[in-house]
Amino acid sequence: MIQFQEVQKVFGNRKKTVHALKGINFRVESGEIFGLLGPNGAGKTTALRILSTLLQPTSGEAHVGGFHTVRDSREVRKQIGFLSSDMNLSGNLSARDYITFFGRLNHIPEVSLKKRVESLLEYFDMKDYADRKVATYSTGMKQKTLISIALVHEPSIVVFDEPTNGLDVMTAKLVLDSLRELRQQGKTVVLSTHQMDVAQKMCDRLAIIDHGEVKAMGTLDEILSSSGSKDLEEAFFAVVKEDAQ
């Protein structure tokens, strides 16, 4: 379970400050896919970075699996598999090397690690290039490697920031299918996106964030009925436009 309580995040210094999050609250139950929907700069990535302990809230508290994201940051990181839109891979190691390395960092025993790496390479159809240097990979190949790294230790909570960005249709489908499978396995998935169709198809519940505030939250039906919209795109524009006015 994930809980955000009045989480605020302010960036900057005395001269200039940016309020990235203005006291947001949300709760994600175990075994659901929760979507954070919002335009660029709405605060989605900041919220997910707080969740993954990379950032600390300026005020308020966030808990992941019962652990405080600041006080118990290592425990939180043990629980989650994190993929951020600004992550990258480079250098001379291959996908297999990277996945194995992160598996070892998560203290997976060698015997099960080897099997786990093979199954991820198989699942994401990476076997053909698994031993090539990642520096030679396309965006999609790198994204699949990063997802495999996030999932290698079989985390109970998966936090993916824009996972289908820049991917071709086939790769995007594979990634989304993997998220559905994770839900079936009882894992919690937090997904940030600005792609309406992805949010509509994937998420059990959604929060629309804009200018650092949660503007709407609930199931797809709840959001559609509260905004009087036919689909999510219309609801999104209604919420964001209302905010702009």
Add this chain to the structure above:
Amino acid sequence: MKDTFLILKKEFQNIFKDRRTLFSVFVLPVVLFIVIFTVIGRMTSAEEQKLQTTQYKIFTDQPLLLDAVLEDAGFDFMFVDQPPDSFETALQNREIDGVVLFGELPSNDPSEAFSSFLEKDSPSISVYIYSGSSLSERLGSMLWNALRDDRDQHLRNQLAQAGMDQTILERPLVQTINVATEKEQASGILGGMLPYMLVIYLFSASFAIGFDTTAGEKERQTLTILLSNQVSRTSIAWGKILYIMSMNLISATVSVIAFSIGFSRMIPQSTNIFVAFSPQLVLFLFLCTLSMSVLVAAIIAVVGVFSKTMKEATSYSMPLYIVVLIFGIASLQPEAFQDATGLFFVPLINGIITLKKLFTTPGLPVLGISMTILINLTVSFLLVMLAARMFSDERFVFRTEN
């Protein structure tokens, strides 16, 4: 600790798959130093050969006299018949190698020429050379020796004629005796060169590799993936610092060995510089270098984590590098840091001084070495803790240009 070694192993795995880096760290210094010193050695011996086999072109107003003077001088020469319009221009244009002017002589008899010349009221010889030419400069020195020998011979003859002891010219006999052993002479060469060399290589290897694994990872956005895992920040800091340390140590060791081999090929055969390396000296040399290496690595890691880009990191560390380099250059002076006890308390600089003392003092400076290692390791440890805190601090981790 296990995580630290996993990170270290991963960094090594990455670098050992990069053939270009391996070439520049392991192969290039060896090839470069051996080639450079071999070429310098060959050029020097070729120059020496040339100086010995050249027929020197000399203009003189008294060819018969100079021919007699240079009879046993041991070098080949020829006289230029026509006086040049200008001695300076002819020498500068290398048309001639030297000019020797005696002026008018009282006697034309070649066998009596030099004696007769010396009987003049105020005999003087003008020798023109051009120091821009090694041939002309060498000729000047050979002419000076030949003329001095003839003058001395003339004095001996005069003393003999006056019934006096000729050995009066050689009293007192002045002798210089160097009491330094072969090992100490070899140490002198290394004591001058080694601290300077080590400082250069510890830093130069760390710049490329250290900033790549810290600021470079931030720049390429590859650090976030490591930070979002359960590994502790202290393990990350130690892993990165041990990696930088290992690489700068390997690079410095390879370079210094290559330099020593190359240098030994160039210097005279009589000086064996490897005699200086006793087992105790090697041990202390290693410990002292190790303490400097870890400190350089820790400094580079902290600067790297603080900086937005590799370029920014390089510019931040340049002032420190220049200060250290100045001390390294100063250590080339044989008498440098003889009474600089206070500098033992300055991290990194103390390593340069200790290394110099290690090679240039008769005993082993155990106290200095111990202080150097203790101070450098303490500061390194504090810097590792600082780096670990910086890896946890979003102000540094997300301080990027992206």
